Amino acid sequence: MADQETLTFPPSLAAPFTPYLPPPSSSLSPYASSYLLPFVTLTFATSLDSSLSLSPGVRTTLSGPLSKSMTHHLRAHHASILIGAGTAIADDPGLNCRIASSVSPRPIVLDPRARWAVTAESKVIRLAGAGQGLAPFILVSQDVKVPAEREEVLRGVGGRYIRLATADNKFAWRDVLRVIRANGLGSVMVEGGGDVINSLLRAPDNELVRSVIVTIAPTWLGKGGVVVSPERTTDADGQPAPPIRLTNIKWIPLGEDVVVCGEILRP
Numbered sequence: 001m002a003d004q005e006t007l008t009f010p011p012s013l014a015a016p017f018t019p020y021l022p023p024p025s026s027s028l029s030p031y032a033s034s035y036l037l038p039f040v041t042l043t044f045a046t047s048l049d050s051s052l053s054l055s056p057g058v059r060t061t062l063s064g065p066l067s068k069s070m071t072h073h074l075r076a077h078h079a080s081i082l083i084g085a086g087t088a089i090a091d092d093p094g095l096n097c098r099i100a101s102s103v104s105p106r107p108i109v110l111d112p113r114a115r116w117a118v119t120a121e122s123k124v125i126r127l128a129g130a131g132q133g134l135a136p137f138i139l140v141s142q143d144v145k146v147p148a149e150r151e152e153v154l155r156g157v158g159g160r161y162i163r164l165a166t167a168d169n170k171f172a173w174r175d176v177l178r179v180i181r182a183n184g185l186g187s188v189m190v191e192g193g194g195d196v197i198n199s200l201l202r203a204p205d206n207e208l209v210r211s212v213i214v215t216i217a218p219t220w221l222g223k224g225g226v227v228v229s230p231e232r233t234t235d236a237d238g239q240p241a242p243p244i245r246l247t248n249i250k251w252i253p254l255g256e257d258v259v260v261c262g263e264i265l266r267p
């Protein structure tokens with residue numbers, strides 16, 4: 001694997017993000033084990049019209065150089081990083097941390113139907129083979145058949161398939177987080193894509209999110225993009241769930257982008 005560009009994120013820029021990061025070594029701390037769920041950070045880059053990409057199959061660069069380094073700073077501070085199968089298929093992502101002397105997070109891919117045809121050529125596998133990242137844990141439905149060659153590719157670099165119950169082809173978020181925690185991972189940054197983020201933001205699952213860090217790029221991607229806009233739900237009495245709002249906010253300009261950090265306001 002060719003050497004990847006090394007990134008830096010200066011401590012002076014990193015300091016304002018610290019309150020929104022999981023506690024250091026949370027995978028080992030009493031805090032994490034007492035809750036049995038990892039610290040969840042929801043983080044992604046969006047356009048001004050709330051799009052993550054031009055269309056579902058298209059990798060779209062939104063973050064400028066500084067906010068990209070910030071994302072790698074977040075990767076350095078999380079034990080795992082989670083994406084959906086749509087993103088794995090569209091982006092062929094690396095999901096490692098490119099800041100020197102940092103530990104990369106464990107990639108977790110939600111792929112109930114085993115749609116992602118992971119091969120030895122997949123970027124994340126090549127990086128893991130070269131010792132520049134970790135191999136993914138791919139969560140699949142209990143009833144899905146996974147081709148043996150994919151299992152071998154994963155196992156060869158330290159990854160594996162993990163089977164989990166589904167309802168309507170979805171995992172329950174609590175189950176996903178329990179599996180992550182049970183594998184000794186005390187924190188997870190959920191990066192996307194649209195389907196994953198909208199499902200996590202849907203009430204009541206958004207209660208599982210501890211921190212939100214969103215990069216806003218000064219561009220409109222236009223109609224047809226993958227949009228973050230969670231479904232509105234109703235409570236047991238048929239009353240609409242209130243709009244999701246952030247509290248403990250910080251707006252941090254990074255180059256041409258602005259990053260909003262916060263926590264979800266509990267009603």
Ligand SMILES: NC(=O)C1=CN([C@@H]2O[C@H](COP(=O)(O)OP(=O)(O)OC[C@H]3O[C@@H](n4cnc5c(N)ncnc54)[C@H](O)[C@@H]3O)[C@@H](O)[C@H]2O)C=CC1
Nearest residue numbers: 044045052053056084085086087170171192193194195196
């Ligand atoms: N700008 C950014 O920060 C990011 C952009 N993206 C972009 O997003 C696009 C992909 O987004 P989508 O098509 O919405 O795909 P996605 O990455 O959200 O994956 C969707 C798939 O994930 C699985 N999934 C989602 N929620 C699940 C749940 N609760 N339980 C079980 N499985 C679940 C399902 O198989 C579903 O088909 C790509 O174009 C990618 O480039 C992705 C991540 C970050």
Ligand SMILES: Nc1nc(O)c(N)c(N[C@@H]2O[C@H](COP(=O)(O)O)[C@@H](O)[C@H]2O)n1
Nearest residue numbers: 045060061062063071091093094095191
């Ligand atoms: N922070 C951020 N900014 C963007 O502009 C993006 N397109 C993304 N995408 C996410 O990052 C993954 C790519 O990771 P690698 O650089 O290959 O390690 C991609 O799959 C999305 O999850 N993020």
